[in-house]
Amino acid sequence: MDAPRNIVVNDFMFCADHGDEYCHACCCDHRLTNNIRIEDVLQDDSRFDFEHDLEERQSINAYALGAVAAIQTEDSFECEKHSTVDCERCFDWVEIVTKHAEDVEELGRWNLGNTER
Numbered sequence: 001m002d003a004p005r006n007i008v009v010n011d012f013m014f015c016a017d018h019g020d021e022y023c024h025a026c027c028c029d030h031r032l033t034n035n036i037r038i039e040d041v042l043q044d045d046s047r048f049d050f051e052h053d054l055e056e057r058q059s060i061n062a063y064a065l066g067a068v069a070a071i072q073t074e075d076s077f078e079c080e081k082h083s084t085v086d087c088e089r090c091f092d093w094v095e096i097v098t099k100h101a102e103d104v105e106e107l108g109r110w111n112l113g114n115t116e117r
Ligand SMILES: [Zn+2]
Pocket: 015, 016, 017, 018, 019, 020, 023, 024, 025, 026, 027
């Protein structure tokens, strides 16, 4: 078997085959690494207690958000909507994680069942 390959979309890492942060098939979990990128911003948001929860947070799927390989630069990913490499609107991780965290407030846990909408 090939070693799992990763992709990077707007500084967040995902498995190349499925676009998952946390992937059973690839045995990878990029959430910890990805969290470091947004930690500072999230900690300013006092609504949530991220300290304990972040590493267990709901996995983001890059492909579900429309990430497609950019044609010009093989290693970059752009969004389907705007064809923008590392699009800050489509791949706004802080926004996405905050939304997931709001669900946590409602459900009392990360919504691990249905991933994206
Ligand atoms: Zn995978």
